[in-house]
Amino acid sequence: MNIENLSCNKSFGGWHKQYSHRSETLNCDMRFAIYLPPQASGNQKVPVLYWLSGLTCTDENFMQKAGAQRAAAELGIAIVAPDTSPRGDNVADDEAYDLGKGAGFYVNATEAPWNRHYRMYDYIVNELPELIEATFPVSQQRAISGHSMGGHGALMIALRNPERYCSVSAFSPISNPVNCPWGQKAFSAYLGTDVQRWREYDASVLMRDAEQTVPALVDQGEADNFLAEQLKPEALDAAAKAREYPLELRRHEGYDHSYYFIASFIEEHLKFHADYLSR
Amino acid sequence: MNIENLSCNKSFGGWHKQYSHRSETLNCDMRFAIYLPPQASGNQKVPVLYWLSGLTCTDENFMQKAGAQRAAAELGIAIVAPDTSPRGDNVADDEAYDLGKGAGFYVNATEAPWNRHYRMYDYIVNELPELIEATFPVSQQRAISGHSMGGHGALMIALRNPERYCSVSAFSPISNPVNCPWGQKAFSAYLGTDVQRWREYDASVLMRDAEQTVPALVDQGEADNFLAEQLKPEALDAAAKAREYPLELRRHEGYDHSYYFIASFIEEHLKFHADYLSR
Numbered sequence: 001m002n003i004e005n006l007s008c009n010k011s012f013g014g015w016h017k018q019y020s021h022r023s024e025t026l027n028c029d030m031r032f033a034i035y036l037p038p039q040a041s042g043n044q045k046v047p048v049l050y051w052l053s054g055l056t057c058t059d060e061n062f063m064q065k066a067g068a069q070r071a072a073a074e075l076g077i078a079i080v081a082p083d084t085s086p087r088g089d090n091v092a093d094d095e096a097y098d099l100g101k102g103a104g105f106y107v108n109a110t111e112a113p114w115n116r117h118y119r120m121y122d123y124i125v126n127e128l129p130e131l132i133e134a135t136f137p138v139s140q141q142r143a144i145s146g147h148s149m150g151g152h153g154a155l156m157i158a159l160r161n162p163e164r165y166c167s168v169s170a171f172s173p174i175s176n177p178v179n180c181p182w183g184q185k186a187f188s189a190y191l192g193t194d195v196q197r198w199r200e201y202d203a204s205v206l207m208r209d210a211e212q213t214v215p216a217l218v219d220q221g222e223a224d225n226f227l228a229e230q231l232k233p234e235a236l237d238a239a240a241k242a243r244e245y246p247l248e249l250r251r252h253e254g255y256d257h258s259y260y261f262i263a264s265f266i267e268e269h270l271k272f273h274a275d276y277l278s279r
Numbered sequence: 280m281n282i283e284n285l286s287c288n289k290s291f292g293g294w295h296k297q298y299s300h301r302s303e304t305l306n307c308d309m310r311f312a313i314y315l316p317p318q319a320s321g322n323q324k325v326p327v328l329y330w331l332s333g334l335t336c337t338d339e340n341f342m343q344k345a346g347a348q349r350a351a352a353e354l355g356i357a358i359v360a361p362d363t364s365p366r367g368d369n370v371a372d373d374e375a376y377d378l379g380k381g382a383g384f385y386v387n388a389t390e391a392p393w394n395r396h397y398r399m400y401d402y403i404v405n406e407l408p409e410l411i412e413a414t415f416p417v418s419q420q421r422a423i424s425g426h427s428m429g430g431h432g433a434l435m436i437a438l439r440n441p442e443r444y445c446s447v448s449a450f451s452p453i454s455n456p457v458n459c460p461w462g463q464k465a466f467s468a469y470l471g472t473d474v475q476r477w478r479e480y481d482a483s484v485l486m487r488d489a490e491q492t493v494p495a496l497v498d499q500g501e502a503d504n505f506l507a508e509q510l511k512p513e514a515l516d517a518a519a520k521a522r523e524y525p526l527e528l529r530r531h532e533g534y535d536h537s538y539y540f541i542a543s544f545i546e547e548h549l550k551f552h553a554d555y556l557s558r
Contacts, residue, residue, distance in 0.1 A: 009535055009537050009539040009540070010500075010502065010531075010533040010534045010535065010539065010540070010543070011539040011540075011542065011543055012542075012543045013543075016539055064343070064344050064538065065343050065344060067346035067349065067542065069539070069542065069543075070346065070542070070543075070546075221289075223289065252289075254289040255289045256288055256289065258288050259343065260288040260289065260290040260295055260348070261288070261289070261290075263290065263291075263346065263348065263349070264289070264290055264291045264292075264348075264349075267349075
């Protein structure tokens with residue numbers, strides 16, 4: 001597999017690195033970042049937390065702003081941060097921030113012009129972990145987390161692939177995309193008008209019908225401007241209660257949608273994942 | 280004093296806030312950020328760490344990337360991050376990244392066109408602390424720290440004002456600006472050709488002649504691209520040894536000039552300052 005190192009920074013005794021590679025799934029060159037804790041070496045494989053970012057983000061936002069490397073170094077967990085959409089001059093885009101580049105929504109698009117590149121679901125579930133596990137000193141113990149659009153992605157992907165992930169968490173996820181403006185706009189464009197196909201990518205729908213479970217932690221700020229219209233954690237909560245799904249949903253007074261919120265609680269998420277990754 | 284709140288994010292139980300105010304010293308509107316830990320309240324004043332950023336930065340880089348709020352919240356220290364130069368359409372600038380806006384070098388410029396606005400020394404030493412101490416629940420216990428150009432600023436300001444600061448620290452400071460290209464370019468423009476005036480703003484020169492001392496901690500990465508040509512910690516080290524100045528200079532293998540380095544050691548700097556701020 002062809003992979004090119006773009007940058008390398010020592011961080012908390014481990015290494016933050018950015019790579020470029022050719023994605024067959026997405027039919028374009030993609031960048032991702034990995035944090036390798038000091039425990040990772042040729043002799044010791046460490047588990048991996050996949051982090052899915054929100055609208056407009058790249059691999060950089062989480063790595064620069066979340067303050068996660070400190071706890072990852074302590075706990076011996078690698079973190080992989082992919083980009084949020086296919087990229088490049090040939091990739092379809094839209095002027096809006098919530099469609100096209102930076103807004104892949106972690107689905108496999110079926111509609112033109114998006115279906116040429118926008119297959120982020122397959123990329124995150126299959127191609128990227130295969131590349132990571134073939135390239136770096138990591139085990140096949142995987143956890144997944146994300147923020148906002150990426151919180152939707154993390155929950156949805158874990159719910160559809162419970163055998164692949166030890167645990168899942170999310171900050172401020174788009175919990176019920178079929179019922180909010182961001183989700184309806186993106187799913188209309190990427191998946192077409194058949195709402196039944198949208199439901200395959202909706203965490204609240206999937207949780208209600210889940211056969212297997214993945215331990216789940218969700219944090220939501222009460223001062224988040226997107227809470228009522230876009231995020232709808234109450235839908236996820238209702239699904240968890242109906243299914244008796246192992247979801248811990250925490251609401252935090254005063255916190256907003258920003259990385260200051262994520263930074264404040266990322267250590268707790270990493271410890272939550274470490275608990276399941278070490279079993 | 281006229282001050283306008285621009286943003287507000289809850290962070291580790293405290294608050295990150297950005298403000299705009301009219302600076303009389305700089306003759307323009309300025310933005311700064313403050314982190315108020317949960318301990319700060321009408322009844323309890325907390326000490327303040329002033330953070331001076333490097334070339335091209337604003338108040339945002341440190342607050343978003345250093346991961347400092349966690350330790351500041353634990354230790355009960357406020358952090359103030361000013362901008363790195365005067366700002367605005369009327370302010371003189373240069374096309375280069377290392378002169379003009381984003382590159383104030385914390386001096387009082389004497390040369391045209393810079394002397395209309397570039398008085399960052401007076402702003403950091405006098406006007407900003409006066410505003411902070413009149414506006415927020417903070418004490419007059421002050422520490423100062425910074426990175427690169429801001430490391431120069433922190434050391435130089437503490438050395439010239441030992442009665443105003445309990446402690447000083449720096450990451451990758453420009454330690455001997457009169458002897459490096461960044462310093463020579465900026466000091467020529469801002470201060471003119473008389474090298475004797477440059478020396479008033481050079482930490483290595485000031486430390487060698489210091490009458491009073493301020494406990495000092497400096498961290499330097501060994502893989503820093505600017506180390507040999509621009510930073511010259513050996514000059515500071517020699518000055519400290521000649522003067523028996525209380526400087527701890529630490530060199531760290533593998534670390535570069537980035538915020539990943541700062542994040543890795545910022546907790547140790549905050550604990551260093553907390554030790555002196557609480558005396």
